[in-house]
Amino acid sequence: MKENKDFNKLVIFTIMVTMCLSAMVLLPTASADTINVPSDYSTIQAAIDNANPGDTIIVAAGTYTEDITIDKAITLQGANTGIPGDGSRGSESIIDGFITITGDGATLDGFAIESTFTSGGVVFVDIIANDVTFQNNVQTISTPSDCGGSTAVRVQGENGLIDSNWFEWTGCLRNRGDSFVFVDDGSDGTVVSNNDIIGARLITDLTATDTVTFDSNTITYDTSSWDCTDIIFVGGPAPFDGTLIMNGNTANGQPFSHSVRRSSTLHFFIDFNDATDFACNNAGLVMKDLGNGHFIVVNCLLIQDAIDAAISGDAIEVVAGTYNENEITIDKSLILTGEDKSTTIIDAESNQYGFYVTADSVDISGFTVTNFASHAVNLQDGLNSVISDNVFNPGIPAISAVQAFSSVSNVKVTNNEMYGVGVAAYMG
Template sequence: LGDKVRSVYNKYLTGNIIFFYNIYTIQEKKMKRVLTFSVLFANLFANTINIPADYSIIQAGINAAEPGDTVLVDEGIYYENLQINKEITLGSYFLLDGDLSHRDATIIDGSSYNENSSPFGSCVLFLPSDNGEAISAKLTGFTIQNGQGTRVRETTDDGVITYYMGGGLMIWYTIPEITFNYIRDNGGAPDSTRAGKSQRGGGGALNNHIDVEFDEDRNGPYDRTVLTRDDEIIFSNNIFENNDSETGNTFESIGYVGEVDFSDSFFDVFSTEYEDVSEYWVVEDEATTDFTGGSGDLEAITHGVWVSPDGTDVSSTFGTEQDPFKTIDYALSRIYPTANDAITINLTEGIFSPSTTGEAFPIIMISYVNLIGQGEELTILDAEQTNTVIYFNKCIYNNISDLTITGGNSSNGGGIFMNASNPTLMHVTISENTAGENGGGMFITLSIPDLSHVMITENNSIIGGGIFLDKFSTANLNYVIISDNNADEGAGIYLTANSDPNLTHVMIVKNSSNFSGGGMYIGDNSSPILMHVTI
């Protein structure tokens, strides 16, 4: 063609839908895409099912579809919790012309979910095919809202736990293509006591972990193909807004080692400098992510911030000492810490609690973040018996200092819950916390914390009133006082499962046990090292 430009515009009529090839221009032997709307290459023998013309609800159209078919949805609000286990395309009229107004006017709303009838409360659940194949269904051009999440059971070393995940979208051993959607206001419920009903992945979640199953009565697990590093999930050109969860407000992956492509998407908070979002919004686990071309409603803060009971949690707040945030949770949402640039959240004097500042507990820490108060008598974190006060899970390089942790109440770790983490605590008081099972003051497992000039007092639990130390944990305690704690066993400290703490200049006094180990209970091959210790 030389320097001439050729535009190719071919169309095929299949069912009631017109599919378009992309328009390309060829110049100097280079092909260039000139349409912003992506290509739909259609199988001429595939069918199109129209909603509501053919079926009044989307799920009925999905059930009737065969692999390769398209379920085309007209504008409207559809109160459904969908399940897709076929390699089909589910799309709005955005598929026809690339007009984003179709996306905004074609809404899948998950709010009609009844948790007593089914565990499947996500707006859309992607499942493997009947033979367990990890299929690639396509979802394009919808608003996804008000999903509460899918209820799952996870088998852990400590038993089975149940929680919700994937408020808007739940990906279950599949590799879908999810593009050009507006994913908003998922993960919550009217009676939520925290940010959202979903505990993992408010906007969406991905499970590839064999120990996580649906919370339903079945003879056995679904057939499935475990995803590998060679797999890729396309999650590009989407808007994520105001989705909530305890962890992974936007998205959370469990057990997946492949890539998730979030390119050209829009987020609540985005770091342009690092072209990334923080762990507060997206929990990657072992996955790799691509945020190329991303943007956000707010630019992530990469320096220290301040939080005060007199502050405000609005987008226009700068987080400076003169213009502080109101809650620690909101401060965590606005920052982007890195290994080279850790961020300190400075807390002013005052009580940070649900009743005084609206603080949501637990405070879920992320790596490379420090919490620094003004003194143990001046800065108080009080959960008011609503939950654990501070929660560490797979966190590294955290410093907590000059504050009091109190009012915590949880099954494990009333004051602090710590798993696979290594925080440093200095000049901290942990007092008047309760655990229904283990670790009234602190629950520590698979962790190596450093405690210096810490007081752990008046905490209560069944086991480990002050500290419960478990599973190869090696805590370093220097100038620590553990006093006036109560438990059935190990009122001061309970050691189990090869836990070998180092105690130097430690006082373990006035603790009360109903059965054994008033000061310390040492079991299961644990070997503490004690120097200058009073018991």
């Protein structure tokens, strides 16, 4: 009898478990919804407020005069979603207002953004969140003549993607500080790619851990009526050491591509005279990126700044002029070339050295090094360096033109003019 009771219990338990599992199968599962504007909600903001993370909001063509805040991981699709800003687009979903994005993982795709304002210092699209995608949009800004310090898109979060947009700025005659894309301090992993930028520049602040990529962007503008003529400004309130990667970009039809680790502020120009004027009149660090792995340093700058900004394997070409520098430290593999050895002059100002080399594969040519108290070139360490076609004339009592220590090997010192000094090698 007891066995029958146990069997009945087992049957009842089995039935209960089966019923519970069946109930679990019948429970509804959460799924992403699609919300339509204006059929479901008359405004974009109302649709955002009623959406859940993962939802998609489809906005029909038309004009929506409103400021919007995207505060969750949702996707907003305009009438031209998936179509690049320079592509063949149909009627637009137009947002006439300002946009703030505070939701991590949000996407804004396929809109036209139209903005008009009356004074400077305005941010039209402010991306504060991480992992935000802003793509396939057309943004046009009509401004007064004084629009200083305004920004079309500011990126403050990490890992943002600004891709395949068309940015056009009209009416601004005073552009000091204006930018279409401002990549702010702390926006590590941001990629700005495949954008057409008309009428403003790119600006980025890099911190010690930031890596920002500018890839395949096209910048077009007329610098004749502008206060600033640089195409990219890399700066910050203090010297940092971020990484700026530039590939396949063009400005007014001229290519510029380079990867830069910076230790202070950089300005990138497409016009050499603009770079020279800015350097001499503003005392900033300004270099011309030739787009082929070369930097140009102009008079009024420090050669050391160019070396610090370069990466191993770069070539730095120094135009004629007098550079009052001493102990110029070369700590990476570089080719350093003066425009003409008789007119590209390094004045060591009675200090010990002209160049101080601690790296392998350093080439130095085309300079006059003068007014050095010990050595024009001090080779402390490294292999396979070449010191050629220079003039070493201390003008004051000195020890040698080139000094090499025992850790240095396979160095070529050729075709140099030496006055009152020779070459010293220490083998101990």
